[in-house]
Amino acid sequence: MSNPKTSENFEKAKAAWEKARQRYADKIKPRKNLSGIEVKSVYTAEDVEGIDLDTMPGVYPYTRGLYPDGYALTPWMQQMVFGYGTCEETRAKMEKMVAEGMEGYFGHKVFNMVLDIPCMYGIDSDHPEARGNVGQCGCVLCSVEDYDEIMRDWDLKTTNFSYITGDNCLPALALACAAAERRGDSIDMLHGNSMNWYPRIAVQDIPSWEPKWGYALMGDLIKFCTNKVPAWNTTNIFMYGLSEAGATPLQELAYGLSWGKSVIDAGVNAGLAPDSFVGRIGFQIGIQNDFFEEVAKLRAHRRMWAKITKDAGCTKPQCQHARVHIHTSGNVLTAQQPLNNTARITMQVMAAIMGGVQSIHSCSFDEAISIPTEISHRTAIRTQQIMMWESGLRNVADPLAGSYYVEWLTDKMEKEAWEIYNDLESKGGYQKGLEEGWIKKAIDDTSYQRKQAVKEGKWPVVGLNMYQSDEEEDYQQFKVDLAIEKKAIEKLKAFKAKRSQEEVDNAIAHLRNTCFEFKEGKADLMPALVEAARKGVTNGEMTVPMREAFGWYVSE
Amino acid sequence: MSEKTIKVLLAKKKIDVHGRGSKLIARELRDAGMDVIYFRFGTADDIVNAAVQEDVDVVALSIMTSGHNLLVEDLIPMLKEKGKADVMLIMGGVIPKSDFEGLKKLGVHEVFPPGLPGETVANYIRENVGKVGLS
Numbered sequence: 001m002s003n004p005k006t007s008e009n010f011e012k013a014k015a016a017w018e019k020a021r022q023r024y025a026d027k028i029k030p031r032k033n034l035s036g037i038e039v040k041s042v043y044t045a046e047d048v049e050g051i052d053l054d055t056m057p058g059v060y061p062y063t064r065g066l067y068p069d070g071y072a073l074t075p076w077m078q079q080m081v082f083g084y085g086t087c088e089e090t091r092a093k094m095e096k097m098v099a100e101g102m103e104g105y106f107g108h109k110v111f112n113m114v115l116d117i118p119c120m121y122g123i124d125s126d127h128p129e130a131r132g133n134v135g136q137c138g139c140v141l142c143s144v145e146d147y148d149e150i151m152r153d154w155d156l157k158t159t160n161f162s163y164i165t166g167d168n169c170l171p172a173l174a175l176a177c178a179a180a181e182r183r184g185d186s187i188d189m190l191h192g193n194s195m196n197w198y199p200r201i202a203v204q205d206i207p208s209w210e211p212k213w214g215y216a217l218m219g220d221l222i223k224f225c226t227n228k229v230p231a232w233n234t235t236n237i238f239m240y241g242l243s244e245a246g247a248t249p250l251q252e253l254a255y256g257l258s259w260g261k262s263v264i265d266a267g268v269n270a271g272l273a274p275d276s277f278v279g280r281i282g283f284q285i286g287i288q289n290d291f292f293e294e295v296a297k298l299r300a301h302r303r304m305w306a307k308i309t310k311d312a313g314c315t316k317p318q319c320q321h322a323r324v325h326i327h328t329s330g331n332v333l334t335a336q337q338p339l340n341n342t343a344r345i346t347m348q349v350m351a352a353i354m355g356g357v358q359s360i361h362s363c364s365f366d367e368a369i370s371i372p373t374e375i376s377h378r379t380a381i382r383t384q385q386i387m388m389w390e391s392g393l394r395n396v397a398d399p400l401a402g403s404y405y406v407e408w409l410t411d412k413m414e415k416e417a418w419e420i421y422n423d424l425e426s427k428g429g430y431q432k433g434l435e436e437g438w439i440k441k442a443i444d445d446t447s448y449q450r451k452q453a454v455k456e457g458k459w460p461v462v463g464l465n466m467y468q469s470d471e472e473e474d475y476q477q478f479k480v481d482l483a484i485e486k487k488a489i490e491k492l493k494a495f496k497a498k499r500s501q502e503e504v505d506n507a508i509a510h511l512r513n514t515c516f517e518f519k520e521g522k523a524d525l526m527p528a529l530v531e532a533a534r535k536g537v538t539n540g541e542m543t544v545p546m547r548e549a550f551g552w553y554v555s556e
Numbered sequence: 557m558s559e560k561t562i563k564v565l566l567a568k569k570k571i572d573v574h575g576r577g578s579k580l581i582a583r584e585l586r587d588a589g590m591d592v593i594y595f596r597f598g599t600a601d602d603i604v605n606a607a608v609q610e611d612v613d614v615v616a617l618s619i620m621t622s623g624h625n626l627l628v629e630d631l632i633p634m635l636k637e638k639g640k641a642d643v644m645l646i647m648g649g650v651i652p653k654s655d656f657e658g659l660k661k662l663g664v665h666e667v668f669p670p671g672l673p674g675e676t677v678a679n680y681i682r683e684n685v686g687k688v689g690l691s
Contacts, residue, residue: 117621121571132623205575335669370652455673477652
């Protein structure tokens, strides 16, 4: 292979290039991307010298993608987040989304459902603190009947249910298992995703379990699924949460991988072999506004996770695959001139596709104002579908491979991310960083610096610090009727009236016992939760003994 | 405004998510010389008690996930009852513009959309604190 650096033609072209720009060259300053990496105005073969470009898609370390032919066999999964009101409203929305063409691999159904905030915190609709929040920003899923209603009529073999939960992650899975059994199905048929993202509290300002128990609970869910629900995706590494809290793409990459490593450790601590569970860990990653930086981040991410999992002892390709769901960035959307956000979202979806991801949620243009309207939500999914069918973007796997700039940037992001990652690991890893607050401090500082830069006009945001407008856009925002709350409470009351109170009380007492046995390493928790769910114990009722045992921890 | 440092209780309601905006505002109000008590995860009761205990001049509520009207309906009578009728009450976060008017009718002095410089909030506080109250 000829070395282009020494090729006579290249040297000639370079000399001519230098001459052509001589007049103004000293005025051109390198620009910085979001991660603070300096970017030149031109890249050449000289910049990729020493970088290994002899790789193929579908081959370790998967820089060029997980599958040998990219999206040729099947396009990415369209996994729009949705959910509001009771199951009735959410079911109607599910059916509407299916009618709109939302689907996963090979036409399978994928439902990426968000629970309402009270459910996420583990309180039921009838709890006084739930007031004003019931069914507002997610679906009410309190009882086994609610889960049954969501699953009804969908073929469990070809339908994927993702439950976006908080502290109620384990109770939610237990209720879903009990609901499947009620239908006469075996729980090993279930397909879907638990979030199991306790480590998000390192940056998201929310209370949760004590760190030690937070991690132990993650391990318990992983163990249960590995043994009983093999096709269930147990853990979502919520890098998007890091990004939304203010992380640069580089910080998101480094801290996210460290988080992933901490989940591998949690599974191993629960007694599992890496090859038995790591393949069911997945990532949710954000996409901000620097197109090439995001593509490079996704390519570097695959390569780094392949190396981390291999080092952890994984030998199966499935366990070395970084499977990625993209959530386009919410924090870069502006409440000012909201329709402008469609341009941002379009570009972000393009970056996700160029980055070769498995699944995409595209935000709606009005998300800085309220939950999406029917029109904005439809436009968001259509954005994906236009890319999928009209653009030709998915015809070729990893189409930016070989670009001097993209390969250089991929390598640069990887190198810098390893530095942050290794530093964190050497200080005790992600869990320690969570407990001692380093991760939060680093990301809060970035967020503050970014806002200062936006205020000073050093960081351009169209419609916010440039091209402002006083004209109001004609925009009808979506509202969830507060009557939903009454409906949800009545529904819960009717459900509770049908139960045997004695059975419920016994199940809760057993659960309380098991929580304390679990803390002593004498019992698993998930089986007791599933048993409680079978007896009609609700999401909120399960969380009470869990809260007693595992605490209420506010990260600093 | 006098030399006295303005004391702000910046509260996030009990059940909410994503604290980026409120943390930024807390820092920016501090930059503007105010004394900020950053109070997370409070019910209306908790917020009122903190406001009384700390004897704040301003209660600023940050909202990400709805429930703002009900929170204010609970909060205002409780603040008045506990002798904080002279406090300034402002809100910010992901609150639809169409709700601004209703919140002001309930007694909220000002509502701020997301993405604003903290100085806008600081200036509003400086110009109006002590001059407004809960009617």
